[in-house]
Structure formats: structure tokens, C-alpha cells
Amino acid sequence: MVNCVQKLAGYVRPGSYLGRHWLYCWSWRPYLLEVLSVAVTFGSSWIVGASSTAAADLAAGDDEQETESPLFSCHSGGAGGGNLRDTPAPDCIGQISSFKIDKVKHKVFLSHSGAQKEFVEQLCVDLEARAYIFPFFDQRHHSLPKGKDFVPFIKEAAQLCHVAVIVLSEKYLCSKWPMIELAEFHAAQQAGNQQLYMLPVFYKLAVDDLDDRAIEDRWMPRWRQLAKDDRRIDVEKWGAAVRALRKANGLVFGKHSTTEVGYRKEIVQSIFRLSPPDLLYGSSREMVGYDRMCEIGRNRFVRHKGVGAAVLGLYGTTGRGKTTLCKALCDRFFAEFSGRVCHVELGEMSTIKRQKMMLKRTKLMLKSLKLMLKKLCGIEGDVLDSITDVCQGMELLRVHVLRKPVFLAIDNVIGDESSLAEAREYLKVGFHPHSRILITSRSKSNVQELLSGGEFCIAMPRLRVNEAGEIFLRSAAPMRSISGLTDEERRIVGLCIQQCLFESEGYESDSGSWDSDSDEVSCEPHVEEKELLSMSDVWESGWKSYHPLALSALGDFFRRYSSNSHILGWKDHLGKNVDPFKDFWSLPEGIGRIIGLQFSSLHPSEQLLFLDIALYWNGFLRHRSRWLEWASELHDVTAAVIDRKLQDLTRFGMIKYDDACINEEKYGYFNVPVPTLYKEFAEWYATEHGLKGLKKNSWGVCQSSGATQNRHSSLSDLVRLRVFDLSRASGRLVASKTMQELHNLEVLHLHSCPNLTELDLQGLDSLRHLELVKLEKLVTVTLSGSLGADEDLGIYESLQSVVLEQLESLTHGPDLRSCRSLHWLKVRWCPKWTNLEQIISEYRDLKELELVRLVPQQWASIPIVESLPSLQYFYLSIATKGYDVDLRDVIRAVEGLECWDHALMVAELLRHLRSLRVDDLSPAVRGEWIVIEWNRRGCDKLTVQDSKDLYRNWE
Secondary structure (H helix, E strand, C coil): CHHHHHHHHHHCCCCCHHHHHHHHCHHHHHHHHHHHHHHHHCCCCHHHHCCHHHHHHHHHCCCCCCCCCCCEECCCCCCCCCCCCCCCCHHHCCCCCCCEECCCCCCEEEECCHHHHHHHHHHHHHHHHCCCCCCECCCCCCCCCCCCCHHHHHHHHHHHCCEEEEEEEHHHHCCHHHHHHHHHHHHHHHCCCCCCEEEEEEEECCHHHHCHHHHHHHHHHHHHHHHHHCCCCCHHHHHHHHHHHHHCCCEEECCCECCHHHHHHHHHHHHHHHCCCCCCCCHHHHCCCHHHHHHHHHCCCEEECCCCEEEEEEECCCCCCHHHHHHHHHHHHCCCCCCCEEEEECHHHHHCCHHHHHHHHHHHHHHHHHHHHHHHHCCCHHHHHCCCCHHHHHHHHHHHHCCCCCEEEEECCCCCHHHHHHHHHHHCCCCCCCCEEEEEECCHHHHHHHHCCHHHEEECCCCCHHHHHHHHHHHHCCCCCHHHCCHHHHHHHHHHHHHHEEECCCEECCCCEECCCCCCCCCCCCHHHHHHCCHHHHHHHCCEEECHHHHHHHHHHHHHHCCCCCHHHHHHHHCCCCCCCCCCCCCCCCHHHHHHHHHHCCCHHHHHHHHHHHHHCCCCCCCHHHHHHHHHHHHCCCHHHHHHHHHHHHHCCCCCHHHHHHHHHHHCCCCCCCCHHHHHHHHHHHHHCCCCCCHHHEEEEECCCCCCCCCCCCHHHEEEEEEECCCCCHHHHCCHHHHHHCCCCCEEEEECCCCCCEEECCCCCCCCEEEEECCCCCCEEECCCCCCCCCCCCHHHHCCEEEEECCCCCCECCCCCCCCCCCEEEEECCCCCCCHHHHHCCCCCCCEEEEEEECHHHHCCCCCHHHCCCCCEEEEEEECCCCECCCHHHHHHHHCCCCCCHHHHHHHHHHHHHHCCHHHCECCCCCCEEEEEEECCCCCEEEEEECCCCEEEEC
């Protein structure tokens, strides 16, 4: 059996696929308890990574149990039993110090005489049902194996247990082995086992039966009689043990309960207060920063009038540790709430196809309800089995959950309405006022929507530097710890973990401060930060946070791929052009799979919108309303539909649309932030589906974003393509045959392709958005209509938006006069393209025009806005560095106009600029730019300003 367990421990690793799923095999159930018994006897802790459901199955045979199964103990300080008669209500119980892993197999010892066997056996069953897998009871094989000497087993368990439940009766005090057990308990306390509590249960005996007179007159004579037949019996030690037992407040039958069922329940509750059960989550060992994280969470609960209890909303991107913290708080609160803690996760729905969602949602909700009824209300057996309807379960929960304080963690509320609706139903059941309710989500907006207020909401606490280092070393050098490193090793670890910094939730990068609902504050660097990081790195880590899964992935890279396993050898990799996250996204159990499942649960149109935001939109539109209109045209839906989808993506935690609207209001520009991890996932996804042969230099998205799994799609499948930093393959990419293969392409970005000189877009008959950036040698861009019938105009019919930016050699820009659908045009720093008026003035349907950094040679070709009847927004920025342009005369002329038509005013300004010749300009000491901005949409507004503090505004 030992060999079997050792082999099993070799295969079942914490967190592994096998460790989570092997234990589900029902055919093994008759043997697993025995295997686990031996494993724990030999101090094995491999079950820490086992499935929570499986571990509970072993304990109680219940499919609904969802707790994990490492062995824990708690230290409350002091020997003896503690006052159990006067134990306060759960909300007043002092917090037991953090649970610590140990190798004690039997934390609860049921000491009794044979006369109380039936009562104690039922008590053992009650404990096993409440997650104590191994209470020491002489009828259990794991306690006294058949065919072996039982004496060593009894003595060892008695010396190491945490709670000695002593079922007192006259028979107990007159029997040899029960009294030997009692003496062992007392001896263990005297020897320093301060974890051991003696809990006297006055079942068939009164408290007065333990006073000094009773000991001398009633019990001593019987013990001396037993000692005649067994020299091992020390009567004086037995007397001392009974006197010590008398000091420990216990439970008296008839006083604490008048029925055996109620009496056993009081005993179980008392055991809860003294020692946690076996089936906790193991967070104190597995979670780095356990005590600190739990204290942050514990102190941020705020009473919510609508819920009727204290609540906390916690948000953070995927993999930040929200679920781990939920489990940690369950462990932390277990004793305080007498075991009435429960963790339910709602995010499983993100992997379910929509057509099956309602049926599956009902089934999962019923499962969660049964779990809460069992964990929070103690409802089990036939009553639990008889619940077949969600309404039944909710009604039963409402009736019972109000009676006693509970801790409930509603984890991973995702963005779909059914998930939010389910969370709302749980919040409305009506909790005891001393209960605590935790809500977690990837999105801040989900939490705020459920709890209706920012005061209940905080970002996931950040890892400190030393904690990040410990997580990294767990994968990179499992036998090493930060505290045992040399100064040089610490420095190298600090350099490694800096690669795992991502933006922090709760930090406003624009204002450089923490959000009001964040638990983080600016402060002096910690000592460990100064030891591990340079001051510049300390500054960066002050507004970013370490991602646990990224740290583990990077550590795994160094452990697997570093030729020198010594830490000092890792610095060689830091300077090389090596991507340590190469396999990060494709790991079967990594963050890539988690985000991938979330991504695949979206509708293809939502996937495409997310990828557009993360990859293909560079913020060329300044205002929300115009961006929504542009996106709606690109996606063939209304702006209202785009707005709704953006809100949905925000609730899923994949973008921050709410922050974009805030940024526009506060800072005057519109930008949709994408969390770094999601942006990097999008880059990986698009790279894997990009052009064959250009994998490292392209992002490609297929016709139906999530439908195909081919890593390298054919050209005709692509609807989005970005090619960047491309030199050798430029010629092949722009060949006419290649372009014709890309006939379904809707978005094309070419960025930093240094050898590209000519670009012919013939064949791109579906192209809607064209973006050419930093093509320093590009001279000519040619548009060509379809080669088919005359009525099929191809790109002239489809093209809607064009961005031309930093094309320093461009002399022959695209002739866009035949583009019927062109609505958006931005030209930035194309200094040699001088026929702007000829090209632009015929865009009758143009809605938005930006001309940025025009040089003097281009001023004469600035188009007059009067010729653009559909124009809603115009932005002009002209470069005047080295020249002095005086606009005062033209402004006076505009101000003197009798007609305050802003279109006319803009036209006058532009005519003045067009009339200026380079020779007419005199050198200036100052004056570098002039901006004219006219916004007709919403409120008709015209602004003129320059770097000489000239500013005019008309509304």
C-alpha cells in the first residue's frame, strides 16, 4: 500500500489534470479512504492538489461538496480546554490565528467507554459529514487497523490530537483504556502540546462527580483495584488528569441540549471552534501572502442596507487570485462562523454554448443552491435530495439563512445577464446581520452594478515584491526561498520578476493616483523592495502589479530552459533576445486556456469587435460618438448595438469601456483601455492565425473569428490583417496575385515596412479600413476598382476610413475621389503629398477630416470645408517651426463677420492660410504649431490656438 501511495504521489501533482480528475473515478471509492489513511499516516501531502469535489466525496459521499483537503491545525494559545460554556456569538469570537499545515492524522479523538459506543458512533458520523475525515474512533479502520497492535495507535493519536472529546460516564471513569487515553491527553498537554484541548462531555455524569471528594472516595479505590492487575497504571497521574479535566469547561447533557441530536450538534459546534476540519482549501500553505491578503479582505467589508449584511466586492483580471482569496477567506472564517462558510463559482457558464445556456444555468444554479443549503444551513440527506427545483431551493435558503451568521463567497460573476441575475437572487435572500458576503468578478462594473456603490468595491490586492519572488522561485527553483538567497541572487530574481509586471486595477494611469475604491496607497518602498529592485524598478512596481500566473510561467521557463540551473546563471538569459513567455499562452492549464475559453464563449461578432479594439484601432478618432459610428459602419450594425457589445465586453473584464468614457470627459480624448493580459492574448491569437511565413510579423483574424482552429489560415479567410516590421517579404505581400487572394479583407494595417515603395490595392474589393503607418520609403499608393462588371466598384464602394501617417516619401497618395463610402480620413505627417485639395474636395460624404502637421509646402492645397457638405468634424494642425504666422488679422476679420456661421469662419481661416507663401514668412523665435478644430456635431464649436498662447473659442 505504501508503494501504491508513493507511486500515486509521483503522478498526482498539485494542480495537475490528473490530480483534479483521477479521484472522481467511482470504481476506486472503496479503496481511496484506506489509501488516503496510509498517505496521511506517512505524512504525505499530495492530496493538497486534489479535486475539491473528490475530497468531499471521500468524506461524506456527496457530489455537491466543494472543499479541498489538505490537513490543517490552528493555534489558539494556552493549554487546557478554554471556556466553552460562555462562548460568545460567532461575530464576537476572537479570530483564531492562521491555520498551519501539520501532519496530524487524527485532529479529533473520540474517547469513550463501550457503554456509549452507539452515541459516539453517531457523533463520529456527524463529524465526518462536517468535513472531519479522520476522527479517531476505534470502529474506523484508519484509527485501529485490523490485525495490528492497537496500543501504539491509541497513544500516538492521543498525544498528537487537537481536540480530545471525552464522553464521561461512570463506566468511563471505571474502565482501564478510557482512563489511559485521558492520562495520555493530560501528559501531552504537560509535555507542551498547546494545540490539544480536552473537551469534557458530561453525557451520563454530572460536573460534581469530578470534585476532589469524588476522586478520593469514589474513583481512586476503583483505579487502585485496576492497578493491581496492570502495573502500567499510575493512579496519581489518573487523578491529576481528572483534576485537569475539571478545569476545562465542557458540555452538560440537559443543560446545553435536552435531546441527543441537539447535544451532538453542540459538541460538533464546539469542536469547530477549537480546530478546523480536515477538508479546508489549504490556502494558508498554498497562498503566498495568506495572512496579509486575508486581513485586507477581512477589514474591507461594509454593511449593505439592501443585502442586510456586510459585503465586499472584489475585482481583478483573470488569474489575479480572486478565487484563491475566496477560498482563503473561507478557511479564515471557518471557526468564526462555526463552519457555515460556502464558496460558489458562477463563471463555469462562460464555457457553455449559448443554445444550451438556460438549461445548463438552471442545473448549475440548483447545484449551487444545494451546496449553500448544506454548508450554510446544515441541510442534508433526504431533504437535500428532494429539492428538484430552483424555486424550492431559494425558498428554503430564505427561511434558514437568516437564522445564523454565515460567510458566502459568490465568485467569478461574469458579464452575461443570467450570471448577474443569479448573483442578485442570492443577495436578496435576507442574511443574518452579522453575515459577510463576498462578490468577485473580472470587471469592476459587474461588482458595482450588483452592490450599487463604489464604497463596497476594491481591486484585488497586489503582491508585494518578496511575495512575487517566492511565487517565481516555486517554479524556477522549488528548493530555494527569498530569505535564503545571497544579495546577488536577490538582485537577479528582482530583474526576473520585473518582466511579470502588468497594470494594476484601481490605478488611474492618466492622473497617476490610486482610485478611491482601491486598497492601495502610495508609500515608502518596503525593505524587501529595496533589496530586490533598483529604485527605477521600485517606482514602476508602485503603479503596476505582479501577475501570479505570469510569475509561475516565467519561473517554469528558467527551470526548463536555462542551461545553468544556478540562479546566477539566469542573468545570461535576461540579456538575450529570448521570449520567456513563448509557450505561456498555449500551456494546457495556463492563463491562455482560461482567457481562450472566455474568448471562445463570445459570439463571433463580439470576438471580432474585441480584436479590433485590442489590435487594429490605434485611437485615430477623438470622440466617442464618432468612434461608435465608425465601428458601426465597419461591423454593419447600429451604433447602439456597438455600445451594448462594448458594455458586455466590459462586464466580461476584457475591455474598460467605462474608463474610456471617463477619459473623454476628463482629458478630451476617447480611448478604450484593454488590460495587458487580454491585449497580449489577442496578439498571440492573431499571430497564431496570421499569414503563413509571416507569423512573427503579422496579426491575422479569420472570417469567423472563433470558428477555425487552423493556426495559419489561407489568405482568402482573412478579414483583418496587420503586417509590421517587415523587410524581406514586402515585395511578396504586395504582389497583385497576393492582393487578389485577400479579396475578403476588411481591415489592412501596414506598419514599419521599410522596403515598401509602391502599393497597389487592386483586388481588395471588401476593404473597409486602410491604415498605412511609418512606411518611410513608400512613394505611391494606388487604388483600383474591381476587375469585374462596371456596377461592381470593389474598393471604391467598400472603403470607409483611411489613415495615412508618417509617410515621409509619399508623393502620390491614393486617389480617393471615387470612393463613395469614404467617411473618415486622417493624414498625419506626409510632407511631400501636396495635392490635398484636388483629392479631398470631392468627398461629398466625408464626415471627419484630420490633417495633422502640415508643412508650409502643403498649405496652398488645404481643402476649403465649404466644399464638404457632410463634414461633421475638422481638425487641422500645421507645423510653423522656424516661421512666424500671425493670425490676429484673420481672427479680427472673422470676428467682424455679420454671419456667425462657423463653416464660413473656418473657410476664411483656411483661405488666409492658403494665401500665405513660404517666402512671405519671416523667421520667428517662437511659434511651433497652429491648431484649428471645428466640431459641428452636438454643439457647433470652433477653436483656434497656437503655441504663442493665442486661443479663440466660438460656440
